[in-house]
Amino acid sequence: MEAYFGPTIEIDLAAIARNYGRIKSQLSKARCGAVVKANAYGLGAEQAAVALHNAGCRDFFVATLEEGLRVRTRVKDAAIYVFHGFRKGQQPQDFIAHNLTPVLNDIAQIEAWNNAASAALHIDTGMCRLGLTPDDLTRLPPIARTVPLVLSHLACASDPAHPKNKEQLALFKQILNRFPGIPASFANSSGVALGSDYHFDLARPGRALYGITRGTTFPPDMENVVTLSAPVMQYRALTQDETVGYGATTVAKKGSVLATVEFGYADGFMRSLAGKVHGYAAGVRVPVVGIISMDMVSVDVTAVPAHLRTPDLRITFIGKEQPIDVIAEMAGTIGYEVFTGLGPRIKRIYI
């Protein structure tokens, strides 16, 4: 093949770095880490980690050992914390050999790890998900190694007025009295926006790095990172009214021009967006018509000037014109789910 003209996700690594800088500038004393789990929310963990490392980040967070190993191939001199901790089927050496730090979540993990090397501790202050409970702390096995980090996780940080934020903060502070001198981490992206009381020693933003802003106090500041576009495969100038797509649910009118575009739900274009979502073609807003298919979708490009309806035309579905938060809200979900759902057929291009 000479060149690639299929669907693409352009990921602006410089924008990720600038978003990192914006978050960092909110922190007075705390260091700024970065969450790159789930393949950096679907955008590419290795590439994002390198860009963030170049921007000064030295603390990375991933979900699993496998993710940690991937990031370690590209980032040598930084801490990598593994949220899921030390799991059945793993050996301490799997972590130690690659200088990965498990986040131990319960007494069973602490016992299994058995002081093999330094490990972080996760305290549950109100997620009721992973982490040591206050009760667990009263019967903690002896920890013979330096603990590099004690962390907890906010449940309601995206709603600054939620009373749970202050409750969790008070509980976390109380628990930290048991760990004098040990660095603490509490704030995700929304937690950073809650103010310096929530910052402690290390912030660990995720979604704000990638331009997801919905439901937070950050919206005006974060920069768009992702541009997703797909090529037109075929035009269809209708000489009569015609039903479009599976189920014949929608009628396109005589005289309209439809474009069949190479972007379907197998690529992460959620079916729930049908009937709501638009694309942008040469700057013109163009509605999606009918049901979204597995590998393609129909778009009404009648409003695009005829001389621009060429085989080279691409339709942009996520980008500055239609940010991730807008499309996620139309799909009834959050940007995180849209990003992590983008499929493997779409070529990632890093700029």
Add this chain to the structure above:
Amino acid sequence: MEAYFGPTIEIDLAAIARNYGRIKSQLSKARCGAVVKANAYGLGAEQAAVALHNAGCRDFFVATLEEGLRVRTRVKDAAIYVFHGFRKGQQPQDFIAHNLTPVLNDIAQIEAWNNAASAALHIDTGMCRLGLTPDDLTRLPPIARTVPLVLSHLACASDPAHPKNKEQLALFKQILNRFPGIPASFANSSGVALGSDYHFDLARPGRALYGITRGTTFPPDMENVVTLSAPVMQYRALTQDETVGYGATTVAKKGSVLATVEFGYADGFMRSLAGKVHGYAAGVRVPVVGIISMDMVSVDVTAVPAHLRTPDLRITFIGKEQPIDVIAEMAGTIGYEVFTGLGPRIKRIYI
């Protein structure tokens, strides 16, 4: 690592082969092909193609050239049709060198292909998506090569009573008069169930192979193919009422036992399922509690006998107890979208 205990998708290749046999048995004269596009609906195109080839399939359908190349690495003596046809940036040699057959969808593709080798033709009889229109056929460029297949696609086959089925059938038959002696293909899974009038020379089922039955006349016949399960990461016996997860949307009661399970929306566990979906643990139906997180979910396992709540417990979310069609309907979508959305962190195990 000694062994893998993370989330898994068990894919029963023998069940795919048996489903292929069931569909084939519905065909009196037509051959039976198989659609393995979108990585065989997310389940693994190479593995599915080998299983289907062993079951006698010699006609495979994929969406893109890249998918065709992947299937060709595993299946040597079979036709592989590429639905998206010959696209910008590709060379005829990309197809010819691997004996892949493009499905040419419009006059522009036919002209660009320029009789480089045999190619199939796609006629649009009512999808208004890809394919030559009846009008296009009146101005077809000369085709100097043997056409191995003329195909069209049903829009409403999953609704046997829909009048569009017969309209499309009549139009396809009329068009085939222009292509005497050339094999024809019309029926997807639902089209096979519409009866022998719809079968022509080659059927090309997709979803029924993979056990997706919703909205069709096949439900009693197709066999479950996929079992998706994930391990418990941590148990939490509640000593007081507690809110669970992000947004503190749900309260779990004192005395209940929650399990945090390693399966989140980054793995394809759709957020829209929260509050509706169950898992199965040791045969017991266990409800999901609260919002689905990116990497994990909380499940109420109070009903599971205490001696079974071990670190080895796995929760099954898709399988015989909760078939793909049931979970898809709860998510407000179709099984195809759930399968194609299953994430790369889940290990595929072929049995």
